[in-house]
Amino acid sequence: MDATRFEIIFIMGLMAFGARVLPQILFVGRKFPEAWDRFLRYLSYALICSIIAVTIFMSSARFETQAAPRRGLALAVTIAVAHFTKSAVTGMLIGTLVILGLSWVG
């Protein structure tokens, strides 16, 4: 295993464990402020969306102009299907089929 990657994964795990264990020590019998709870939830939603955009549309710090329309279309289809079927898996599968079909055609 790559040593740097191992160190990063190890430290990441420690930080995740810290976030899980700290309240068990500090917050026993106390309530976490609701406003903070909301902020942390919104922060993770925003981060996920940001990563979705970067993962789908960028490669090696460059915007992939040629592939962007088909990937954007596949993302839009995924969102629409997930919204109407209320199923993330169905949305993902249809979106993947769309991108597969479009990349073969193109």
Add this chain to the structure above:
Amino acid sequence: MFASARFRQGVKAAIPIWVAFVPSSVAWGIAAQAHGLRLDEIILMSAWVYSGPAQFAVLEPLSAGKSALQVLVAGFLMNLRFLPMSAALAPYFRGVQRAKRAVSCHVVSASSFIISYLHFQKEREALAEGITRHPEPDGDANLYFFLGVGVTSFLVWVVGTGVGYGVALGMPHGFDEALKFILPGYFAGLLVVEMRGWAMPVICLGSLLAAIPGALIDPGWGWLTTAMIVATAGWGLEQWMLRGSRSSSSWA
């Protein structure tokens, strides 16, 4: 109630989580293999970090060999959401040894939190309303229920990512585009299904649109910064509107 019975009760309650974890863990395993991670790295990350969104967040910078600090900040911000979850569960584990609580909380995830928390609340309400004559479960009984939910879900997650890696290996060439789309597509679908109120869609859309210009300005930190700005702005606006509606109702 015996510890094993309480654990079994948790295992039964966890079945919907297993069903949800199978596609997401397999999707992560597939994406990780497509990004060039090895099986041992994939298994280590799933078992030690055990956080789907954080694992998703660091996949791109980790595989691209970006700075460790960037990967860690992304993972840290994503894992902050465990603070309120673990804090909400803490009162139900009152009386349990600190070391036992510390080890057990490794399996806190969004799903194991929701199932356990709602179950504990239901039990407390049933007791308050006199629906049940059973005494309120003590901290240890609650912990065993939580472990039944958490440990089995954890195992499904770790095994699922390994299976995903195997599935990706077996894929013929020409599927690269699809393999890279699976995980972001799944998370996009999840967010859409979970959307409530006005703030979340606005924040998600804002972040989605701002990420690319942000990443073009600064490939390392741009997308992280824009996400933090959008989340803070959306949350601030919501807090401001909530305060406004509270003060206007107090005037009325």
